[in-house]
Every structure is written in structure tokens, then in C-alpha cells.
Amino acid sequence: xxxxxxxxxxxxxxxxxxxxxxxxxxxxxxxxxxxxxxxxxxxxxxxxxxxxxxxxxxxxxxxxxxxxxxxxxxxxxxxxxxxxxxxxxxxxxxxxxxxxxxxxxxxxxxxxxxxxxxxxxxxxxxxxxxxxxxxxxxxxxxxxxxxxxxxxxxxxxxxxxxxxxxxxxxxxxxxxxxxxxxxxxxxxxxxxxxxxxxxxxxxxxxxxxxx
Numbered sequence: 001x002x003x004x005x006x007x008x009x010x011x012x013x014x015x016x017x018x019x020x021x022x023x024x025x026x027x028x029x030x031x032x033x034x035x036x037x038x039x040x041x042x043x044x045x046x047x048x049x050x051x052x053x054x055x056x057x058x059x060x061x062x063x064x065x066x067x068x069x070x071x072x073x074x075x076x077x078x079x080x081x082x083x084x085x086x087x088x089x090x091x092x093x094x095x096x097x098x099x100x101x102x103x104x105x106x107x108x109x110x111x112x113x114x115x116x117x118x119x120x121x122x123x124x125x126x127x128x129x130x131x132x133x134x135x136x137x138x139x140x141x142x143x144x145x146x147x148x149x150x151x152x153x154x155x156x157x158x159x160x161x162x163x164x165x166x167x168x169x170x171x172x173x174x175x176x177x178x179x180x181x182x183x184x185x186x187x188x189x190x191x192x193x194x195x196x197x198x199x200x201x202x203x204x205x206x207x208x209x210x211x
Contacts, residue, residue, distance in 0.1 A: 009033045009054055016063045019197035031093050031120060032062055038119055039084055042112050048084040059198040065090040067194045071205050073166040074140025078103055080132050080157045081147035085113055092125045099124050105131045132157040145170040150178040150206060154186050161210045169206040187211055
């Protein structure tokens, strides 16, 4: 067992996977625990996330990312503003047959993402250390968890979507005001309330399908 991983951490993750309706795969739970252990070690030096308690990380990082799984579209997916790999790395671990690009302009975060890609043997992940505005597209899904208001994310990254592609935004409270500010070309946004096991707070998924 890697240093820093509590004896019950894999079991806690497996319970969370089951609560989400996912198969409680012990290998997946172990790899997700390895990711949290690596994040915890890097966090002590690079301050990648304010959440430091492993139990809280299970809920606020892993399960709060994996609720996006049912909303993914296609096989080529980009995590825009990936930060410490959220939600991209948990999603990539859960969906090894899909390709994930982690788009993140901050150099220190990109170093962590590259280390995580190597340490976790994520052959379906590519780290792109650039701003979204500087990249070209062709993605079937863009997913973003904490990049900012919906309009800002759309303006920065919508050009990366292929026709018929989907933007998936992970939000807390219902983002009614944000959605009202979307430009007309964004089309109709759909909002779904989701439940994150162990979290007593509102969570919503916003999907915007590109015409």
C-alpha cells in the first residue's frame, strides 16, 4: 500500500462508486486511491488543491468528478482548465477506451499532470500545457469543473468542439444567471441536478450541444 493511503480508502472509494451506480471495481478503486495519494504528496509542495483530507478528497474530488460520466459524448474528450486533473483524471481512469486531453496553462500543474499520467499508466491521456484559446479543436465533449462562469468557458473553448459536440459544465447551485448570460450561438443549455454521495450540497450538470 503506498505511503499516505489509509487502510479503508479503497473501500470508501468502492462504496462511492457503487452509490453512483458504477461497478465497484477493486482495480479502479485502487487506481483512484493511487491518484489521491500522488495528489496529496504533490499538494504539500505545490498547493494544487485546498482540500487535503483524504476522506474529503474522495467526495469532493473523485465522486464530484465521476458524476459527469453519464453526460460524456463520444470518444475524444478534453478537460478544459484541468488544474490538478479534475475531473479529467478520474474520468480517464473510469473510461480507459476514451481519449482525454487535459488542457491546463499553468506550468506547475502541467508537471503534476504529466507525472500522474506516467505514474498511473494513463495511455488514454495527453497533457496539453496551453490555453484553450491557443488550441485547435475536434473534440466530441468538452468538460470543465472550475474554470469560471458558463459564458467565459464557452467563449474560451467552444471553438474546440466539433459539430454536434457537447460542452459539460460541473456546477454547484443552479447556474440560472450564468445561463442567461450565454451568447445566442451557444444554443439551449440543459441543467440536471445530480447527487454526489456523501456531499450535502447542491450539484448540477450543464450540457450545451453545439449545432
